[in-house]
Amino acid sequence: xxxxxxxxxxxxxxxxxxxxxxxxxxxxxxxxxxxxxxxxxxxxxxxxxxxxxxxxxxxxxxxxxxxxxxxxxxxxxxxxxxxxxxxxxxxxxxxxxxxxxxxxxxxxxxxxxxxxxxxxxxxxxxxxxxxxxxxxxxxxxxxxxxxxxxxxxxxxxxxxxxxxxxxxxxxxxxxxxxxxxxxxxxxxxxxxxxxxxxxxxxxxxxxxxxxxxxxxxxxxxxxxxxxxxxxxxxxxxxxxxxxxxxxxxxxxxxxxxxxxxxxxxxxxxxxxxxxxxxxxxxxxxxxxxxxxxxxxxxxxxxxxxxxxxxxxxxxxxxxxxxxxxxxxxxxxxxxxxxxxxxxxxxxxxxxxxxxxxxxxxxxxxxxxxxxxxxxxxxxxxxxxxxxxxxxxxxxxxxxxxxxxxxxxxxxxxxxxxxxxxxxxxxxxxxxxxxxxxxxxxxxxxxxxxxx
Numbered sequence: 001x002x003x004x005x006x007x008x009x010x011x012x013x014x015x016x017x018x019x020x021x022x023x024x025x026x027x028x029x030x031x032x033x034x035x036x037x038x039x040x041x042x043x044x045x046x047x048x049x050x051x052x053x054x055x056x057x058x059x060x061x062x063x064x065x066x067x068x069x070x071x072x073x074x075x076x077x078x079x080x081x082x083x084x085x086x087x088x089x090x091x092x093x094x095x096x097x098x099x100x101x102x103x104x105x106x107x108x109x110x111x112x113x114x115x116x117x118x119x120x121x122x123x124x125x126x127x128x129x130x131x132x133x134x135x136x137x138x139x140x141x142x143x144x145x146x147x148x149x150x151x152x153x154x155x156x157x158x159x160x161x162x163x164x165x166x167x168x169x170x171x172x173x174x175x176x177x178x179x180x181x182x183x184x185x186x187x188x189x190x191x192x193x194x195x196x197x198x199x200x201x202x203x204x205x206x207x208x209x210x211x212x213x214x215x216x217x218x219x220x221x222x223x224x225x226x227x228x229x230x231x232x233x234x235x236x237x238x239x240x241x242x243x244x245x246x247x248x249x250x251x252x253x254x255x256x257x258x259x260x261x262x263x264x265x266x267x268x269x270x271x272x273x274x275x276x277x278x279x280x281x282x283x284x285x286x287x288x289x290x291x292x293x294x295x296x297x298x299x300x301x302x303x304x305x306x307x308x309x310x311x312x313x314x315x316x317x318x319x320x321x322x323x324x325x326x327x328x329x330x331x332x333x334x335x336x337x338x339x340x341x342x343x344x345x346x347x348x349x350x351x352x353x354x355x356x357x358x359x360x361x362x363x364x365x366x367x368x369x370x371x372x373x374x375x376x377x378x379x380x381x382x383x384x385x386x387x388x389x390x391x392x393x394x395x396x397x398x399x400x401x402x403x404x405x406x407x408x409x410x411x412x413x414x415x416x417x418x419x420x421x422x423x424x425x426x427x428x429x430x431x432x433x434x435x436x437x438x439x440x441x442x443x444x445x446x447x448x449x450x451x
Contacts, residue, residue, distance in 0.1 A: 023153045027164075030149040031206040034142040034168055035213025038175040041119050041141055042218075045134045048127035049301045056129065056297055063129060063289045070128040071285030074121055074337045076278045082117035084109050087262065087333065088340045089118060089140030090190065091426035093169045096143070097162060097191060098431045106147070108434050110165055115144030118338055125339040129300040130288060131328035135176040136340025142172030146206060159202060166191045167203045171210035178214055179393035182386060183207040189383045190423065236367060236403065239360040243371050244407040246352050248414025251345075251379020254326060256419035258341075261334045263429045277336060284335035291328045295321060299328045303347025310350050310369050311395065322351030341380065346391070349376030367403065370395050374404045375411035382421040384408035 056063055078086050092109035095101060107114075118137050125132045146168025150161050169191050174183030187203050264270050273280040292300045295318050303325060306317065318324065329344040353372025357365035370391055378387035388408035392401060 019154050023157050026149055026152050027159060028209060030146050031171060031209035032213055034145050034171045034206060035175050035210035037141050037145050038138045038172055039214055039217040041134060041138060044123045045126040048123045052127055052129040067128050067289040068282040068285035071335055071337060072278045072282035074124045075281030075335055078121055078336060078338060079277055082114060084114050085117045085121055085338045086336050088136035090136045091423050091430060092140050093143045093165060093191065094423055094427035095430040096165055098427060100431050100435060105434055110140060110143045110147055112144055112148045115141045121338040125337050130332040130337060130339060131299060131344045132332055132339025133302045133341060133343030135342035137338060138172040138176035139169045143168035163202050167206035170203050171206040174207045175210040175214040177390055177394060178218060179390055180207050180211045182390040182393055185389050186386045189386050235361055236364055239356050239364060239368055240371055240403060240407060243353050243356050243368050244375050244410040247349055247372055247375030248379045248411035251376045251411060252415035252418030255380050255415060255422040257330055258333055258422055259425045262426055281335040284331045288328050288331050291324050295324045299325050302343035304343055307347055307350045310354050311366050313365065317351060317354055322348050322355060325351055345377045345380045346373045349373040352376060367400060370400060371403055371407040375407040378408035379411040379415035380422060382412050382415055384412040
């Protein structure tokens, strides 16, 4: 027989367990620390890319030397000391959460040591002008901070490392994008697969505190400002479908290309990459520099400024901007440097929407650009809910909820016909390498730092 909760009895039980309150205070402190780390990472990357822009504006052709040299240096340092910091960061957190990953080896992919390395090397990627984002790395940064709390919790605490990793990853996305709802959905759709009742409070608490720290630093503003969309009607249907289809196909191809490149598919270039990784990284840096010069500098960095100007109707991009950004982002990831693909994917999608808008009614451009962002990101990640909510919160586009949702779902469906889920594929590859003994040196250097 079910009994109604006894308020006084439950309150007495809560207040009598002093160790539980200490554990909760520890978790709250670490959640706030996640926000501080992400904010610090954001300021550092903005400063680093600002330095690169000043170099490019003053001596444009100098990037042909600067980018290969710095890309090679970052790739060498990553492979030499911090292999677990390479790439986006989201596959690493998923690998740490994988059921086949032994608990004692989670430090291979998420630790405080890797958090610090990811931040330093990630800032280097922005200083090099590479086509990288900070949002994916923020997931690994915050997850590495949050899971460190476990060593201070009581042995009988119900808060386990897995819950801390999920909460940290969600807090990282929420703080990086200033999008708390996206953090919750990301935790469900990408990291945990489902939201357990006992960990839901932890996840939301981490998102709230990390988000409050980010808002205190950046203000309660949308990432890309407020989108100005005219009254939408049936005239959006045809160009909107075209954006969704192009985004789905191109995002699926991008995901497949990334998976083949980063899992060591047996081709001539990957064999060269395996034999001469530093020289390969330098060649990628040179190619990205040439692409940047050909695009007038628009493909350097994450592309966030270009997206903001596109949404405001103030930026005239090269006709092939989307394709050039696509190639630059793929080469950046293939070089092996730490860096995310979230923001560059949004830039590619914006380029797709911008190109289609040139064929449609001029007033539809902001809506098509936002739909391209949601569609391409959904196709790359195959996480349509996360994609459309991120874009909706980033552009304050609540009036476009149905359009963004439909575009993201259709693009993701098309992508699934072309490629396996990118992050799951990369995470499975990492888990196999770790559990099969493919990375003994990595284990020796990092498994002792599960903190």
